Every structure is written in structure tokens, then in C-alpha cells.
Amino acid sequence: RKEVEQDPGPFNVPEGATVAFNCTYSNSASQSFFWYRQDCRKEPKLLMSVYSSGNEDGRFTAQLNRASQYISLLIRDSKLSDSATYLCVVGNYGGSQGNLIFGKGTKLSVKP
Amino acid sequence: DAGVIQSPRHEVTEMGQEVTLRCKPISGHNSLFWYRQTMMRGLELLIYFNNNVPIDDSGMPEDRFSAKMPNASFSTLKIQPSEPRDSAVYFCASSFVAAVEQYFGPGTRLTVT
Numbered sequence: 001r002k003e004v005e006q007d008p009g010p011f012n013v014p015e016g017a018t019v020a021f022n023c024t025y026s027n028s029a030s031q032s033f034f035w036y037r038q039d040c041r042k043e044p045k046l047l048m049s050v051y052s053s054g055n056e057d058g059r060f061t062a063q064l065n066r067a068s069q070y071i072s073l074l075i076r077d078s079k080l081s082d083s084a085t086y087l088c089v090v091g092n093y094g095g096s097q098g099n100l101i102f103g104k105g106t107k108l109s110v111k112p
Numbered sequence: 113d114a115g116v117i118q119s120p121r122h123e124v125t126e127m128g129q130e131v132t133l134r135c136k137p138i139s140g141h142n143s144l145f146w147y148r149q150t151m152m153r154g155l156e157l158l159i160y161f162n163n164n165v166p167i168d169d170s171g172m173p174e175d176r177f178s179a180k181m182p183n184a185s186f187s188t189l190k191i192q193p194s195e196p197r198d199s200a201v202y203f204c205a206s207s208f209v210a211a212v213e214q215y216f217g218p219g220t221r222l223t224v225t
Contacts, residue, residue, distance in 0.1 A: 034213060043203055043216035044155070087155070091212065099145065099168065100214055104154035 003027060004103035006088050012109045017078050021106045023071040023088030030101075032091030033064055035073050037084045038105065044087055047073075078110045114138070116217035118204050124223045130192040133220045136185055137206030145214060146179055146189050147203040155203070161187065162209075194224045 006023045013019050025033075033050035048055065050062040050071055061074040071088055088103040117136040125131055137144045145160040159169040164181045172179070176195070181187040191198055201221050205214040 032212060043219050045216070046213045049213065099157060099160055101157075102155040 003101045004088055004090050006103040006106050008104060008106060010107040010109050012111060013078055014111055015078060015080060017110075018074065018076050019078055019108060020075075021073045021086055021088070021108075023073075023103055025069050025071070025088075025090045025101070027090065027092055027101075028066075028069060030069075030090045030092050032100075033062075033071055034089040034091070034100070035060075035062055035071075036087040036089055036102070038087060039084045044102070047086070075108075078108075080110050080112065083108055083110045116204055116206055116215055118202075118217035118220055120220055121218060122221045122223075124225065125194055126225055127195055128193045129224075130190065131194045131198075131222060131224075133189040133202050133204075133222070135187045135189070135204030135217060137187070137204070138215055139185070141206035141208055141215075142184075143207045143209060143214075144181060144187050145205040145207075146187070147205065147216075148200045149203060149219075150200045158189070194222075196224045198222060199224050 004025050011019055035047040036044040037047045038044040048057050048062055050064045052064050054063045059076045063072045085105040085107045087105045090101045119134045143162050146158040147155050148158055149155045158171045159179045160167055161181045177191055179189045201219045203216050203219045205216045207214040
């Protein structure tokens with residue numbers, strides 16, 4: 001089982017649509033969670049951290065379900081500029097494994 | 113504030129040549145990471161350093177790859193000899209401590225012919 005799994009997409013949606021991405025992780029001891037965004041031919045950039053209580057940043061809402069080892073990202077009222085690849089990221093502490101594990105990403109294309 | 117700086121941005125070289133990629137992390141960050149990204153394999157961690165000490169190099173493909181961090185503000189990733197299958201984008205990232213959000217450099221796009 002891969003450490004972090006995402007649906008690769010692509011998700012093709014019209015402007016204004018609501019779109020949801022899901023991600024599962026295999027290490028139940030993981031302690032930090034993030035969504036990163038990567039534009040074509042650019043570096044990944046932090047979109048938002050994900051907290052157990054859920055968190056919202058404008059049109060973006062992230063949820064974490066530790067029991068199911070499941071992370072989600074909801075984008076409301078999608079814009080053309082939201083077109084990018086969204087990477088689910090899980091952080092593991094302790095020992096030699098204090099690093100982030102990146103999923104392969106879900107590609108989103110927002111059309112006019 | 114300057115972000116993570118990488119050089120060169122693009123590198124085209126012939127098979128068998130030595131390639132050196134450079135990275136300057138964000139000042140004050142204690143952890144530095146080298147990644148490789150390809151369409152097939154996604155983003156792969158090659159090696160990371162905490163306080164200039166290599167902690168996990170299990171992602172380094174083989175002995176042709178080596179990385180150093182002689183001080184807190186500089187790291188290199190060297191490939192010798194390079195092969196066509198090494199063609200990829202190589203990212204350097206840094207963070208204040210490991211397992212928290214990382215900040216990526218713009219990457220080096222390496223093509224080995």
C-alpha cells in the first residue's frame with residue numbers, strides 16, 4: 001500500500017463548480033497534514049495545513065479524519081486560476097522519519 | 113525575504129558527465145531536503161539534512177548520487193556519472209524543523225542526453 005494515495009484525476013470542472021479531492025494515508029502515527037498546490041512547471045507551494053477540527057481558508061476547506069486516515073480538500077466557486085495539481089502531504093515525526101510524504105497529486109482543470 | 117535559491121535552473125548535459133546542483137535554504141531553517149520529480153514517479157525524497165547532518169539518504173538512487181551540506185546556508189547534489197534516466201526536475205526544500213511545512217526552491221530541470 002502506498003503511503004499517501006490520491007486520485008490522479010484529471011478533474012475537469014466548469015468555473016463556479018465545487019470540487020472535492022480525497023486522500024488516504026497508511027501510517028496511523030502521522031502527525032501533520034497539508035495540502036500543497038503545484039502549477040505547471042513550478043515548484044510545490046503550501047496551500048494550507050490540515051487540522052483535526054477542520055479548517056477553512058476562503059473558498060478552501062480541509063478536513064482530517066484520523067480514524068479513517070483520510071484527508072479531504074473542498075474548493076467552492078472554483079476559478080480558472082485554481083487549475084493546478086493538488087498534492088496531499090503527510091508528516092511523520094520521530095527517529096529518522098521526520099519528514100513529509102507527498103502524494104502524486106490530483107490534477108484540476110477549471111474551464112470557462 | 114529570499115526563498116530557497118537553486119542553481120542552475122536548467123542543465124543540459126551529455127551522458128557520463130558530472131552534474132552539480134546547488135541550493136541555498138531559507139535563513140534560519142534547520143532542515144534541508146532534496147527531491148526528484150518525474151511524471152512517472154511523482155515527487156521522491158532523495159535525502160534530507162537536519163542541522164547540516166544527513167539523516168535519511170535511503171532515497172538516493174545509487175552510488176552515482178551524493179549530497180553534501182558543508183554549512184547551514186549551502187548544499188549540493190552531485191551526479192557522477194550522469195545517465196539519461198536521471199533526467200528530471202530536482203527540487204531543494206527547507207523547513208524550520210523536519211515534518212512541518214517545507215518551502216521549495218524553483219527547481220533545476222536536468223536533461224541528460
